[in-house]
Amino acid sequence: MTSFQREASLRRGLADSTDRLYLRPLGLTEGEAAEAAIAAGHAVRLAGAARGFSLADLYLRKADGRILAVTATPAGLRDWAAAEGLTEKIESWLARLSMPRPDFAGLAMDRPQIMGVVNVTPDSFSDGGDFLKPDNATRQARALAEAGASILDIGGESTRPGSVDVSAAEEQARVVPVIRALAGEGARISIDSRRAAVMAAALDAGAGIVNDVTALTGDPDSLDLVAARQAPTILMHMRGTPQTMQNDPDYRFAPLDIYDYLEARVEACLAAGLPLSHIAIDPGIGFGKKVQHNLQLLSHLALFHGLGCPVLLGVSRKGFIGKLSRGEEPKRRVPGSLAAALEGVRQGVQMIRVHDVDETRQAFAVAQAMAG
Missing domain, CATH: 3.20.20.20 (Dihydropteroate synthase-like)
Known part of the structure; x- marks a missing residue:
C-alpha cells in the first residue's frame, strides 16, 4: 500500500535525486478570466487553449513507494526548484503542460x-x-x-x-x-x-x-x-x-x-x-x-x-x-x-x-x- 502524505508547504530538502516528479494543474479558469490571469502573470496557459491554471499539486514519488504532495503557485514552484537544483525538471513539466497542441488528424485541439x-x-x-x-x-x-x-x-x-x-x-x-x-x-x-x-x-x-x-x-x-x-x-x-x-x-x-x-x-x-x-x-x-x-x-x-x-x-x-x-x-x-x-x-x-x-x-x- 502506498503511503500518501500531504505537505503544508514547499520546503528545502523535500525532494531528492531519486524522486519521480509530477505536476497536476489546479486553480483552473477559462475564457476571459483565464486570459486576464495569464496576461497578468498569475496563471499558466494550459495546453495552448483559452484555459489557465494558477496552482499545481507537486507530487514526489519516493523510491520506497511513498508519495509526498504539496500545492503551490507556478512562481512558488519555480523559486523552490531554483533553490533545490530542480529548475530543469519543473520548467520541462510547465512547458509540456502549457505548449499548444498541434492539430490531431486535421482537428484543432484548442477546443473539445x-x-x-x-x-x-x-x-x-x-x-x-x-x-x-x-x-x-x-x-x-x-x-x-x-x-x-x-x-x-x-x-x-x-x-x-x-x-x-x-x-x-x-x-x-x-x-x-x-x-x-x-x-x-x-x-x-x-x-x-x-x-x-x-x-x-x-x-x-x-x-x-x-x-x-x-x-x-x-x-x-x-x-x-x-x-x-x-x-x-x-x-x-x-x-x-x-x-x-x-x-x-x-x-x-x-x-x-x-x-x-x-x-x-x-x-x-x-x-x-x-x-x-x-x-x-x-x-x-x-x-x-x-x-x-x-x-x-x-x-x-x-x-x-x-x-x-x-x-x-x-x-x-x-x-x-x-x-x-x-x-x-x-x-x-x-x-x-x-x-x-x-x-x-x-x-x-x-x-x-x-x-x-x-x-x-x-x-x-x-x-x-x-x-x-
Whole structure:
C-alpha cells in the first residue's frame, strides 16, 4: 500500500535525486478570466487553449513507494526548484503542460472535439446488436456526424469486461464495409481495434485514426504498422485483457501509475518513428479500474497534459456511473456521462468519446457560453 502524505508547504530538502516528479494543474479558469490571469502573470496557459491554471499539486514519488504532495503557485514552484537544483525538471513539466497542441488528424485541439461511438458488434455493453448490420451502423454514424461528432469511432469487437474474443477476419468483415461507405462521404474515422491486420484493413478502407485499447501492446505488429503508415494513434491504458481486467485491479496510486505507463507507450511510439503530433492518450476509465480508481483519474485528468499530447476521455454510459447512482442500465446513464464529460472539458481534455453526441454537444455549448 502506498503511503500518501500531504505537505503544508514547499520546503528545502523535500525532494531528492531519486524522486519521480509530477505536476497536476489546479486553480483552473477559462475564457476571459483565464486570459486576464495569464496576461497578468498569475496563471499558466494550459495546453495552448483559452484555459489557465494558477496552482499545481507537486507530487514526489519516493523510491520506497511513498508519495509526498504539496500545492503551490507556478512562481512558488519555480523559486523552490531554483533553490533545490530542480529548475530543469519543473520548467520541462510547465512547458509540456502549457505548449499548444498541434492539430490531431486535421482537428484543432484548442477546443473539445466529440468522438461518436459506433459498435458494429452483437455484444457491446451499451448498444450490442443495435448496429451489427452494416446499413444500420452506417445510418447511425451519419446521425452522429449530423449531431456534431467530428470523429466516428468504428469498432467490430466488444472490449467490455468478460467479452469474448472474435477472430481478426470476423472483426474486419464487420467494420470495413461501414468504414468504406463513410469514408466515401468524407467522414473522419477512427478504427477501434487491438489487431494490426484490422487496423491495416481499416486504414486501407479510409480510416484516418487508430484507437487501440492496448496502447499498441496487444499485437506485436501494431506499433510498426502505425509508424509505417504515420497514422494518428490513440493510446489507451488497460490492465490485463477484457476477460481479466476487472479481477481485483490494484494500483499504488492510479493517476501516477497510469501516467507512467502512458509515458512509456508514448516514448515507444516516438522511438518507432511516430511523431508526438500523431499521438493522443486515453487513461482508460473503466478498463481494469475500480470505482475509486476511476474517480481518482477523473479528478486528475489535467495531470495527463504533462505528456505533451492530446487527451481523450471515454466515460460514456460506463459501469461506474451506475455504481455511483442507482444501478441504472447503460442507456440510462446519460446524465452521469455528461457530468463526467463536462469535468473532463473543465480540465482541458481535447476529445470526448461518447454514444450520445447530441446531448453532449448541447451540454458543451451551454458550458462554453457560461465560461465566456
